[in-house]
Amino acid sequence: MNTVKTAMLLAALTALFGVVGYMLGGATGMMIALGIAVATNLYAYWNSDRLALAAYNAIEVDERTAPDLVRMVRELANRAGLPMPRVYIMQNPQPNAFATGRNPENAAVAITTGLLDMLSPDEAAGVIAHELAHIKNRDTLTMTVSATIAGAIASLAQFGIFFGGRGNDRPNAIVMLLTAIIAPLAAMIIQMAISRSREYDADRMGAAIVGQPLALASALAKIAGGVAHVPNMDAERHPATAPLFIINPLSGRGMDNLFSTHPATENRIAALQALAQEMGAAAPQAGFTRTAPSSPWNSSTRRGPWG
Template identity: 85%
Template structure:
């Protein structure tokens, strides 16, 4: 159902783009704005992983610097039928994580130090499985497409005053003003709806990959609580990256409204609880247990991750 919903939302974005072009830009303006948006988003597509990771100061780790996390991620990737992604750590006290990359062969997952200090190994496994589900579902590609069309709509609305209307005549000034304001807003709402629809799919698939829906549900509750009390300054400086995270890093309220990048956490937890019942209470738990030595994640680095 969410896949169908995503397709419908992408179609709505495309239709909105056509309407805005018809109202403001004419054929020439429409093509120019689309060309600019496509060029900008093509650069973002090929460099999305580097840009997102750099924005949050992520550092790549391996089996020497973060053995337990890397082995966990690689084991989950194998279970999901994915090539092992690159693994990154973000020195940030807010518990959170995200995945990025244009396809499974060029993917990366990133976790904050706050996530690893708050969550148990089973909960971390649930979060990492959720991010791998995004990679498997190619959600980063979907979000790139939606960003391209939404960007084209915003560009067309902004440049509408520079182009003639239908038949070489400029449309009514009030219509142009309203379109310039409403069209980008509508595009943003649709883009956020696409992001929300992908989270439910990633929760379900991630819970199945880790074979532990309740661990992911518990992780979501802890992350939401941490986000509501611990600010993420990097996310505040780069709000466009907010839809990438498992929980919106900009706010802990996460309401299921038009302007939310994520579904309400309580709704996601309820869906995972229902999935746990479907899978059966006797389903075997994954074997991600906390190592006893050298801190909670058995890493040779100073402190848990520092």
């Protein structure tokens, strides 16, 4: 049922692309926009992961540059029954993370330096397990494709203000302005519908992978607090990518954050606490430790309190 719902929502995003084209250029504009939507879908299928990683200047790390982090990801991937994903670090002070890739065989996990600074190894493991759950559920393709299409819709609507149709085909200026405002908002609401239910699923599966729901609950509380105080300027420049992250990275200063792409963090934490009681977990004991000198926080890709 979740797959059918997601397919319908992605189809709605594609249809919205066509509606924007019609509002800006009539029937011809609609056909051109639908053609662009099909091309965007195909391009996003093969390249959306690269686009997302490039938007955040993510740097790939390995056993040499971040041995403990890569070892942690490998152990968790083995627990989840997944191929080893590529591992990236984003030079960003905001604590956050996301996963991307069109399938488990072509997946990547990206983590900010802010997250590595703030979280304990057990909490970081909970976050990574959450992202691996997205990969296992194949949410990564859905979210990266929807981010690409939503971003294209926003660009098309804004482009139409300056380069609308000519002569009798030129739409009313008020229509163009409303389209430029409403179309990105509608795309964001559709993204929100795709994202929200999947976060609960990923939380539950991630907690099962790492074995300690409270470690992930603690991580979510810390990340939410960090996000509220540390802006992510890359995310502000690419708001369509917000649903990719474990916590919405947007500051809320613009229209793009009128609606949350994620469930309320306190509700997610409450669900994890209930799961911990079911599992009989009294405290995080995932067993991941920070070691020196070869730890992910000592990576040559960054500098921090341990580097």
